[in-house]
Amino acid sequence: xxxxxxxxxxxxxxxxxxxxxxxxxxxxxxxxxxxxxxxxxxxxxxxxxxxxxxxxxxxxxxxxxxxxxxxxxxxxxxxxxxxxxxxxxxxxxxxxxxxxxxxxxxxxxxxxxxxxxxxxxxxxxxxxxxxxxxxxxxxxxxxxxxxxxxxxxxxxxxxxxxxxxxxxxxxxxxxxxxxxxxxxxxxxxxxxxxxxxxxxxxxxxxxxxxxxxxxxxxxxxxxxxxxxxxxxxxxxxxxxxxxxxxxxxxxxxxxxxxxxxxxxxxxxxxxxxxxxxxxxxxxxxxxxxxxxxxxxxxxxxxxxxxxxxxxxxxxxxxxxxxxxxxxxxxxxxxxxxxxxxxxxxxxxxxxxxxxxxxxxxxxxxxxxxxxxxxxxxxxxxxxxxxxxxxxxxxxxxxxxxxxxxxxxxxxxxxxxxxxxxxxxxxxxxxxxxxxxxxxxxxxxxxxxxxxxxxxxxxxxxxxxxxxxxxxxxxxxxxxxx
Amino acid sequence: xxxxxxxxxxxxxxxxxxxxxxxxxxxxxxxxxxxxxxxxxxxxxxxxxxxxxxxxxxxxxxxxxxxxxxxxxxxxxxxxxxxxxxxxxxxxxxxxxxxxxxxxxxxxxxxxxxxxxxxxxxxxxxxxxxxxxxxxxxxxxxxxxxxxxxxxxxxxxxxxxxxxxxxxxxxxxxxxxxxxxxxxxxxxxxxxxxxxxxxxxxxxxxxxxxxxxxxxxxxxxxxxxxxxxxxxxxxxxxxxxxxxxxxxxxxxxxxxxxxxxxxxxxxxxxxxxxxxxxxxxxxxxxxxxxxxxxxxxxxxxxxxxxx
Numbered sequence: 047x048x049x050x051x052x053x054x055x056x057x058x059x060x061x062x063x064x065x066x067x068x069x070x071x072x073x074x075x076x077x078x079x080x081x082x083x084x085x086x087x088x089x090x091x092x093x094x095x096x097x098x099x100x101x102x103x104x105x106x107x108x109x110x111x112x113x114x115x116x117x118x119x120x121x122x123x124x125x126x127x128x129x130x131x132x133x134x135x136x137x138x139x140x141x142x143x144x145x146x147x148x149x150x151x152x153x154x155x156x157x158x159x160x161x162x163x164x165x166x167x168x169x170x171x172x173x174x175x176x177x178x179x180x181x182x183x184x185x186x187x188x189x190x191x192x193x194x195x196x197x198x199x200x201x202x203x204x205x206x207x208x209x210x211x212x213x214x215x216x217x218x219x220x221x222x223x224x225x226x227x228x229x230x231x232x233x234x235x236x237x238x239x240x241x242x243x244x245x246x247x248x249x250x251x252x253x254x255x256x257x258x259x260x261x262x263x264x265x266x267x268x269x270x271x272x273x274x275x276x277x278x279x280x281x282x283x284x285x286x287x288x289x290x291x292x293x294x295x296x297x298x299x300x301x302x303x304x305x306x307x308x309x310x311x312x313x314x315x316x317x318x319x320x321x322x323x324x325x326x327x328x329x330x331x332x333x334x335x336x337x338x339x340x341x342x343x344x345x346x347x348x349x350x351x352x353x354x355x356x357x358x359x360x361x362x363x364x365x366x367x368x369x370x371x372x373x374x375x376x377x378x379x380x381x382x383x384x385x386x387x388x389x390x391x392x393x394x395x396x397x398x399x400x401x402x403x404x405x406x407x408x409x410x411x412x413x414x415x416x417x418x419x420x421x422x423x424x425x426x427x428x429x430x431x432x433x434x435x436x437x438x439x440x441x442x443x444x445x446x447x448x449x450x451x452x453x454x455x456x457x458x459x460x461x462x463x464x465x466x467x468x469x470x471x472x473x474x475x476x477x478x479x480x481x482x483x484x485x486x487x488x489x490x491x492x493x494x495x496x497x498x499x500x501x502x503x504x505x506x507x508x509x510x511x512x513x514x515x516x517x518x519x520x521x522x523x524x525x526x527x
Numbered sequence: 528x529x530x531x532x533x534x535x536x537x538x539x540x541x542x543x544x545x546x547x548x549x550x551x552x553x554x555x556x557x558x559x560x561x562x563x564x565x566x567x568x569x570x571x572x573x574x575x576x577x578x579x580x581x582x583x584x585x586x587x588x589x590x591x592x593x594x595x596x597x598x599x600x601x602x603x604x605x606x607x608x609x610x611x612x613x614x615x616x617x618x619x620x621x622x623x624x625x626x627x628x629x630x631x632x633x634x635x636x637x638x639x640x641x642x643x644x645x646x647x648x649x650x651x652x653x654x655x656x657x658x659x660x661x662x663x664x665x666x667x668x669x670x671x672x673x674x675x676x677x678x679x680x681x682x683x684x685x686x687x688x689x690x691x692x693x694x695x696x697x698x699x700x701x702x703x704x705x706x707x708x709x710x711x712x713x714x715x716x717x718x719x720x721x722x723x724x725x726x727x728x729x730x731x732x733x734x735x736x737x738x739x740x741x742x743x744x745x746x747x748x749x750x751x752x753x754x755x756x757x758x759x760x761x762x763x764x765x766x767x768x769x770x771x772x773x774x775x776x777x778x779x780x781x782x783x784x785x786x787x788x789x790x791x792x793x794x795x796x797x798x799x800x801x802x803x804x805x806x807x808x809x810x811x812x813x814x815x816x817x818x819x820x821x822x823x824x825x826x827x828x829x830x831x832x833x834x
Contacts, residue, residue, distance in 0.1 A: 154797045161569045178569075179800040186570045278690050279776040337665025337673075340690030340776060349666065480799055488782035495781075497692065519565070519583075519801055 100414075107198040108418050115144040116415040117167035119157060121174045122149035124367035125232065125402065125436040130171065132431055133423045140422075143415065152176045161188055166407035168416035171231075173402050175280075180228055180403065181477060181521040189227035190406035195417045196226060201425035208424055215471050216400040216441040222523065229420055230400030232432070233439040235362040235380055235458035236286040237396065242377030242453075244353060254393065255385040256291075256324045263333040266356050274328065275355035276494065277346045278339035281487040282475065284325075284494065287359040287383070290397035291321045293470045294383045297390025298527075305473045306524050307515040312508040319504065320386045325493055326500040339495050343367075351376065361401070365437040365454030378454035382461050383470075396465035397472070400441050477523050478514055485510040555813075561806040568802035580807035590808065593779070593786040594815070597765050600700055600787075601819065605760035608704045609753060612711025615644060617741055619712065620719045621727065641716065644709040652706065656773035659702045663688040663774070690776050692784045699770050699785055707763065711756055718752040719745060754827045758820050765816050768793065788812050 100111035118134055120127040127149035134145040148167070150156055154176040160166050161178075166188070172178050183189050196209040196217065209217065213233060220228040238252075245252065248269060253259040263273035277283040293301035296317025303311040312318050328334065335355040338346060347368040350358045358364075365378055372378065382396045404423075406416035422428060429445035432438065437452045439445075439459065451459060475482040486507050492498035498506075514520055562580055566573035584590055619637040634640075647655060664670030665687035667677055673685045689695050722745065730740055746753070768789035771779060778794065779786030788808065796805035 158568050158797060158800070162571060164571060176797065179798070182567050182569055182800040186567060188569060278687075278781075281777055281780075337667070337670070337687040337690065339781065340663065340665040340687040345664065345666070345669075480794070484778060484780075484794075487777050488780050491690075491777060491781045492692070495690075519804065520799075 104199070104204055106418075108194065108414050108421065110141055110415050110418045111412075112141055113143050114141070114412050114415055115146065116169070116412050116419060117146040117148075117410070118169040118419065119148045119150065119153065119167040119171070120169075121153055121171040121177070121402075122151055123174050124363040125438060126366075127171075129428070129432045129435050130423070132435075133419060133428050136422050136428075137415070137419050141415070141418075154178045161407075164409055166410050168407060168410040168412045169419050170405045170407065171402060172228075172405050177403075177479075178405075179479075180405070181222065181523065183405070184222035184225065184227055185521050188408055189222075189225075190408040190410075190413045190416065192220070192226050192229055192406065192417065192420075195229070195420060198417075198421060201421060201427075208421060211443060212424065212441045213400065213443055215398075215469065218527070219400045219471060219473070219476070220403075227405070229404040229441075230402060231404050231420075231423060231440060232363075232400070232402035233398065233441050234401040235396065235398050235439070235462055236290060236360070237380040237382060237461065238287060238357050239350075239360045239364055239378065239380050239454075240357050241350075241353070242379040242457075243375055244356060244377075246377075252379075252381045253384060256320070259384055260324070260327060260331075260333075263328065263331070267331075267333060271353065272335035272355040273333040274357045275335035275338045275341070275346045275349050276359055277341060277343035278491060278494075279342045280483075281491040281494070282483045283343060284359050284490050285475065285482060285486070286361060286397065288321060288325065288490065289472050289474065290470050291324075291383055291386075292317045293397075293472065294391045294395045295320055295386040295389050298470065300390075301470075301472065302525055302527075304511075305477070307478075307511050307522065309512065309515075310508065312504050312511065316388075317386070317390075319500070322493070322500040322503050324386075325490075326496075326503075329494050329496040334494055339491060347371070362438050362454065362458045363436070365452060369437075376453075379457040380454065380461060382465060391468055391470070394461070394464050394466075395468040395470060396461055397470040398462055398465065399469075399471045473523070473525055478520065480520075481510060481514045558806045558809050558813075561803055562810050564803045565801075566803040566806075567800045568796060569800055573803065576803065580804045581811075583804065584807050584811060589783070589786070590788070590791055590811070592783055593788045593791045594811075596696055596785065597767065597787050597815075599696065600703070600764040600767060601761055604700050604703050604764040605757055608707050608760050609711055609756055611704065611708045612715055612756070613746070613749070613753070615640070615708065615712045616715035616719060617737075617745055620716055621737075621740060621745060641712065644712045646709060647706045648709045648713075650706075652769045653773065655702065655706050656770050659705075660689070660774045663698055665690060689774055689785075690781060692781050695775060695781060695785045699767070699774055702770055702774070703763065703767065707760065711760075714752060714756060715749060718749050722748050750827075750829055754823070757827065758823050761819050761823065762816060765812070765819065788815075 100106065100109050100114075102109035116134075116137060118130060120130040127147075131147060134147055137143065138145050146167075148156075151174055153170065153172055153174060157166060157170065157178055161183070170178075172180060180189070196207065198208055200206045200208050200211045202211070216230050216233075217226060219230055220226050222228070240252065248266075250262060250265065253262050266273040289301075292304075292315070296315050300311070300315050300317060304315075335346075335349060338355075341349065344367070346355075346358060347360070347364060348371045349355055351368055351371045351373065362380065365372075382394050385393055404420055406413050406420070410416060423432075424440075424442055426442065426445050429440040429442035430449060432440050433446045433449060433451070433455065437455045439455070439462075446455075446459065489498060489503050489506050489510075493500070493503045515522070561573075563575060563577055564573035565576050565579075619633040619640055621633065650658075662671040665673060667673045667685060672688065676682065676684050686694060688698050726744055726748075727740060730744055735743065766789055767787045771785050771787050771790050772793070775785040779790050789812065792805050792808040792812070795801050795808060
């Protein structure tokens with residue numbers, strides 16, 4: 047109980063005051079120097095030599111040292127972490143080394159202090175909502191240059207370099223400036239996901255154009271089903287389609303201006319107007335499952351699995367993530383982007399992108415071992431293991447050739463083949479997650495509930511991008527292709 | 528015995544003081560130091576930037592927005608929580624009908640109610656947030672609140688709750704009240720038990736009703752406890768981190784409608800890797816919290832009633 051009687055507080059005389067301040071001084075003087083040592087100490091300088099490499103041989107092109115321990119930190123989300131454990135087991139068997147594995151959903155909060163302390167783990171799968179800022183890590187010299195890995199011989203064919211076995215966009219996407227330091231291991235097919243069985247049973251066909259989509263939505267609504275649902279708790283899921291649709295209609299050149307945060311990149315584009323107005327129309331006609339704005343990704347996927355809604359914007363990890371609630375004859379399928387008017391890219395264009403960013407710490411104890419672990423993961427054996435375990439493609443080309451694929455993955459591979467070279471890859475979310483997820487995401491949430499008109503969405507999005515462009519504390523990146 | 532008194536005191540206090548200095552005072556001082564750097568939190572070095580971070584904070588609409596939400600909660604949540612706590616505690620201890628041999632009693636079944644009220648206090652805040660997130664699920668069949676409204680024919684009141692810009696902050700505040708009322712019921716019950724029964728007896732003989740006994744006897748005699756509870760509850764309202772982080776859509780959304788200072792700090796530090804700027808936020812929060820505590824203590828001061 048707090049004492050509130052007046053004389054207690056006023057009893058502090060001058061002598062007492064002086065004694066107290068002297069005591070405070072005694073405490074604070076030594077702590078100050080102690081503190082300045084603390085905040086900026088640790089991890090500043092190089093801490094002795096890194097684990098010396100072993101001998102380079104044909105079987106061991108990177109020169110991994112036998113018995114040198116390895117530590118792996120793997121994001122355990124929609125894809126789980128078993129596939130990484132399998133690769134670790136091979137590493138352990140080959141090099142007789144201890145492998146310490148951590149599976150977590152909180153990569154960022156757990157690893158920030160370790161980077162600051164100069165003691166990061168060797169391999170990191172930096173994914174999920176709480177991932178580390180890769181721009182900062184890269185610009186501050188914390189990431190191992192993976193160029194060595196690209197030039198090493200591949201596991202399956204010593205005559206081939208790793209560089210030639212993976213999809214070229216993987217290399218493009220993993221660059222920060224001139225340095226390739228992020229390996230996006232998985233290959234995600236983004237798009238509009240639906241149940242083939244539901245469409246067939248109602249006699250509906252997957253629409254080709256934005257207008258056909260709106261028409262079909264009208265029919266779907268008449269049948270008493272919601273045409274769309276989405277993860278309102280994470281509105282950036284909608285961007286998987288919305289952003290890609292803009293790039294398809296307006297062409298990659300227009301989108302690159304957006305990625306590069308150029309002035310008026312959003313406002314001057316007709317494609318942006320076309321696409322955002324399409325979403326405004328869907329919202330105005332109430333084509334979204336009621337309450338979607340409050341659903342998590344899991345809840346929206348479950349509603350979709352139950353047949354409450356027909357379409358959902360998502361990535362190919364959804365098959366694995368939604369597996370517990372998916373009926374066995376659901377016939378999960380994904381469709382390519384819709385045509386607008388005056389499109390710069392042909393029908394069938396798809397957003398297909400490397401995902402699941404793997405990092406190797408430059409200041410870790412065993413960076414060579416970390417790269418070797420990635421080389422093992424990039425083998426055909428582990429790429430196929432990944433496809434089987436988590437129903438997703440990897441960046442390893444043609445690894446799933448001849449395999450029996452699950453429905454969603456088979457559909458994803460099919461649209462991927464059909465798209466040929468017409469692939470879209472976006473950087474905005476990767477480079478500026480705070481901008482896309484929080485700011486633009488907030489606007490998109492309002493757009494889909496009908497509280498924000500398309501014109502306002504475009505105007506405010508441009509303002510948010512301009513703010514980031516001006517903010518010197520955010521590292522900027524440019525792309526040309 | 529005066530001789531050696533100080534040596535004796537110092538001998539006892541040195542160790543705890545050192546531990547306190549390292550683990551309590553030093554992080555505070557360190558936060559000041561870090562707030563004047565551009566430390567990213569990812570490497571061991573940082574540049575001194577003076578008061579830049581504070582300037583940036585002053586110009587940040589996001590932080591003012593978050594602060595405003597904390598102030599809304601500060602104005603509402605403690606009043607409602609303590610008000611309900613007092614009301615329930617009074618009913619459980621004093622508000623019952625008069626029975627034989629007892630001057631003042633609680634309403635029937637008060638022991639059970641005490642248990643029920645206290646129950647949320649033993650559940651972790653994370654679990655409370657997850658439970659309530661599911662209660663607020665907008666689906667008319669899966670969401671408990673919406674299906675309940677549907678079942679009693681109040682379909683028109685069904686809402687997307689946490690997805691609704693004008694409701695989300697109040698939905699989260701309601702959970703905060705729900706989670707803390709029980710503690711105050713128990714706290715106030717304990718304080719009420721120490722009020723001498725003969726005071727009530729005298730008042731009742733003079734013909735006082737429940738209303739009078741509450742405002743003329745119970746509340747004045749509980750004032751110290753209420754004041755402590757007020758400060759404590761105010762600090763909780765200035766935090767609200769866990770609830771907002773778990774429950775709100777789009778991390779403080781929709782469109783920033785539920786953003787609070789600690790969430791802003793967390794995102795700045797761990798998502799944007801700007802520890803220097805985040806430390807400046809921490810100091811701003813310290814100032815707001817201290818100001819609140821000092822003002823409360825200053826203006827709520829009353830002469831203590833001895834009994």
